[in-house]
Amino acid sequence: ADVFTYDPGFTSTASCDSTITYIDGDKGELWYRGYPIEQLAQNSNYIEVCYLLLYGELPSAEQLTDFQSRVTRHTMVHEQMHNFFRGFRRDSHPMATMVGVVGAMSAFYHDSTDIGDEWQREVAAIRLIAKLPTIAAMAYKYAIGQPFVYPDNELDYASNFLNMCFSVPAEKYHVDPALSKAMDRIFTLHADHEQNASTSTVRLAGSSGANPFACIAAGIACLWGPAHGGANQACLEMLREIGTVDRIPEYIEKAKDKDDPFRLMGFGHRVYKNFDPRAKVMKESADEVLDLLGIRNNPTLQVAKELEKIALEDEYFVSKKLYPNVDFYSGIILSAMGFPTSMFTPIFALSRTVGWIAQWKEMISDPQNKIGRPRQLYVGSDKRDYVELAKR
């Protein structure tokens, strides 16, 4: 019989070669195409990072303008898609709506579903990057009973998203450039993260030849779980539930208790065993954004900082190498910007779309690509004969 290596959770199985993102979990390093995340977060912007992830190099000024105009050309969604949104229950979670609507894109954009055609793959990538903010904002507007706001191509990527979320016909939202920069930085920090669960899902779905919209819908579904992208929502809800600094020890004890399934949300990572570089940038950004908005002594931020401090001095978290991850501080920023917790994971999804599609494109053009098909160790019943219903 064949012998297979048993590797639950794929902790030591590489599923592909990739040139896109590098993580050194011991050093706490993350690079996109060789560029450290800190430098990109500081000096670059999301649209440039999208280009970098997709094509491998930073764009020239001309390439950037061209890319930007290709993206803005596709920001609107087919008008008929509005009906699709309206079919959902009004109180649907925006992630539920997004899984459905993004899946439905393959029904609306037939001319970019032929994966054998390089040009169609390219158009699908641009469409996804362009339309995901529109779809996320529409999911939000629908959930709060406000009219959809069309994209505004005069605005940059992040400002346009903020405008689609917060403008109403009666009053145009004034996009503060500093807030839009903070939004853009959140997009950048989430743009790719090598072979995490949702990216592996996209690759696995794509390995069968499924169209890119279907694959990204699968990625969104996987991202939603609280152990993955859903942690940003769960983390802020946890911080609010803790409420005050004096209650932190109680939650630390709960997280350490083996008989209690509770975990500190926004803590721990499969790969980072020293620190998550994204969390560092996010923490600085949280301070900046709250300052900018004139929010002093935000109780949630206080709880977060104190919780981090206490956990990092605790033997349990130290020995298991558990540190705050990207989801620990992002919710504080998003909530200060005015987003409800239900929008945190959709924002993660729209930011990660470029990473998913870059990984998908890389896989499709790899001559080694074959359908993903893990094996198993069968531990079920031996062969046996069927028993008639009356005899059971």
Ligand code: CMC
């Ligand atoms: N709180 C308390 N204990 C924890 C935590 C936590 N947040 N995370 C891990 N542990 C413990 C866990 O109980 C286990 O203990 P033991 O070895 O005694 O059984 C040990 O640490 C190793 O944990 P694991 O679950 O085997 O590690 P993993 O690599 O499979 O899981 C993780 C990684 C991120 C799913 C996990 O740390 C976790 O559930 N964290 C909370 C959810 C979260 O913040 N997720 C966001 C991840 S980063 C962004 C993203 O991926 O979207």
